[in-house]
Amino acid sequence: MAAVVDAVVDVAQKVEDMILGEDGKPLSKSALKKLEKEKEKEKKKLERDAKLAAEKAARESASPDYSTDRYGNLPVNMSQERTGRIRTKIATLTEKNIGETILLRARVQTSRPTGSKKCFLILRQGTVTAQGVVTVDENTISKQMQKFASSISVESLVLVEAKVVKALQKVTSCTVQDVELQIEKLHVVSAAARLPFTLEDATRPDSEYEKDPNLVRVKLDTRLDNRPIDLRTVTNHAIFRMQHGVCRLFREFLEQNDFVEIHTPKLLGAASEGGANVFKVEYFNEKAFLAQSPQFYKQMMITSDFGKVFEIAPVFRAENSQTHRHMTEYVSLDLEMEFEEHYHEVLDVLDGLFVHIIKGLKERYAHEIEVIKRQLPFDDFEYLEKSLRLTYPEAVKMLRDAGVEFGDFDDLSTEKERILGQLVKEKYHTDFFMLDKFPLAVRPFYTMPDPARPGYSNSYDFFMRGEEILSGAQRVHDPNLLQERAEQNDPPIDPETILPYLDAFKYGAPPHAGGGIGLERVLMLFLNLGNIRRTSLFPRDPHRLGP
Template structure:
């Protein structure tokens, strides 16, 4: 090798089979610093460093992506391996059925496994199931996560609730399951399997306070699409103007859910424990009404709600199109009840809708409500009917107090009220005649000339006077003036200006109107004309009496009004599932 070739070596090139000569001497010289040592790195050196940094950055990004992908794959594997513990249930529920006879489970899908023969449980019974595994469906009322290892749930069935917890464990429950559970929206419906255990201390946020559920499986049945219009916590807050203070003495700020807001989103509002209790009590009143009358020889009937003529007066009926003519929505089953008596049914009752076309936007009026009506034959005196109705109400009041005290207490937490009182024992229910009631109001300062009728304001005033004097929220007024009653009311035989009619009151508001009915067709036609009703327009009704009808009487009760006043809800719309008034037809 010649002198010129010293310091040179040949290396293979990837693009050619020939060798390329690289001057290592020049390369070495480039590494030797020249000039001032403090001049800093050269431009080439900076470029090299920049490229090295970019290379390191890209390598770090690739590593991070690989790590993220690995984590996702691991999470997916956890979900796949524990699919039976969490996730959304299938929409069509025809793949799995418990066969109760032999305590086995017939399943076509393996995505959800249950303990063989495990029955569905009710939260209300959990206090008696300590140490047992339960399967139950509930709503997620609230959830609270503690890191990624534990989440507390408040699960609700109707008005019952229990605390449940999902805790990450190496053997069964993954952190991903805890995270998934914590992400469930409030009011979602879930299917839960878990072990009931005694709680170390009372759980004040739940109705079942002595036990909690340690969740082993949780499945989403139905989620929430959108946002809730208000929280159930806000909707369940006590209806009071009192200021509530926290532990530091500072006033607490709460969202108050107005009645219109509640009614516009009634489905959500009805989920509160208070409303669950209210409508359980409404159902109870209907049940107690039926029980009493069935035990007293009454027959339940179902009358038509489309009629060819108004029951009382055309001003308060809804007129509807009926093929080529018109019809009216029934103001009450009054005509049908009386015709049933003429047909020798003797004692009948009905629970059904009543329609009133009155533009009354008050706390106690609805355009459609549920009527509890009855009619019965009279043997000697119309007080037979009044006394039976009194016994009916006392039976309902006692039944509510004895069997539904828990529901009454739940409602009382949101709507605080004095306990409803009535008189028992030998003295019995307070009974006043109309003139006695007027005298009480006059003695209290109401001008007598303004008391041709007892209006709503004076009804409440009379209720306060009666409560103060007789210590009762329930009383009866008898012998109303004839001019105040409908055409079918029987006049008093001794004073034709009065009628054999009566009203019942709760907390100073009317909840029943009743009377002896006119069963003589000639007198009935006469009274119809005096009230501006053409007898020919109600020929079918009159014909029933022309063929003979026993003396009879009855009364009509407003279900929602009884419920409102017993619980003191202050507005009848709170006692109606989906109220109808002059301004509301939805929902």
């Protein structure tokens, strides 16, 4: 028995001797003893630190909390009361407000405790931010309140009462930099759960990834899957304020030019453009179609003597296109107007419209442009006060001179559009131009042929940064020619399916023209964002039907 014990002890000793040091050699007995002492010392230190932390927490919990009425979680707002107290907007804060006590609701963008007596909060409303600070004192702000402030989850909504004070130094991390908020009361209105990604990651410019490739990059699909969170970023706030701006400028110019806003059906009994790119839906006991455009109804309004009409509304295209610029639902800015002698009268109006929109975006939304550039830099959009107009044959010649094979009546592909845009930019120094006189064979059946140029039509497209953003034409307003064109369409359109449309022209219709503009494309190309999904609130494409 003694021999067995001796053997076990001997093996254990050998195992102990085999413990290796940093040099890869077995540690000596003295080194092992030293190692054990260090382990014991570290263990005692951890126990001591834990004890001190527990004693500190106990002292804090035992100390009187004289701020209980100044912080905490508010009950769910069920419209219990209406105090009438004025709420302040962060964007309005200036040094003129120093000394005032204000009330505001904002999101907690960050919460950063400094020691045991201060906690700094960045408070955000939309795209503007201000710094708030909770400072422990002997009478009003307790340590418990400071600890509560530091525990508020990012993106929670809070109600803050604070005194506006002069910032000791510029708060460069906020948009309001000369003043800060000395928080006196702090209540959580709605607590935020853990975010799928941080807004800091979602607003990081690409240049930072070049410096540190290990930084978290939020992919576009992740953003779109969690769109309500993604839309909180200052970049997205700026983008969609500018989208509002495009619609505002579009409506503003047309109203100034005596256009009437209309609202047309989106459920149709026949496909508005013909062809297969249409969504069919069940409509009681028959089939209906989602509108591909308000085309027929715009023209009917012209036959009804409204003269000039426009609409801002969604349209639907059942195109299985997996590209950066196609969606199955988008917002179309449509207009139609009668003219006296020549459809170029309409081109003149469209020219003025786009100059108004582009100029308006640059002048009225300069702040939003700078916000977007901080994350997504782009070259400023160039344009001419009198927009460039080219004919289709002129464009064909430019492409051929650049070595591109192109037939007289070929349709422009996406790639050839891009090349043409580059050639135009180099020669004319503009990112916006009009292309007139498209081949008749590549246009819809209701497009007016050009009698002076066989094979061509009175139709046009507009381009921004080498991509099409408007398609339009003089419409066929003669009922016999319109029916003939429908029957000659590829595939042919049965006149019976569009009879109400055809009938509208039988009772006298003035010559007219118009076009449809893709809202999301205009903004995508103005800002050079590279993907149309960035300018759609909740984009729809062949693979996305939510959220």
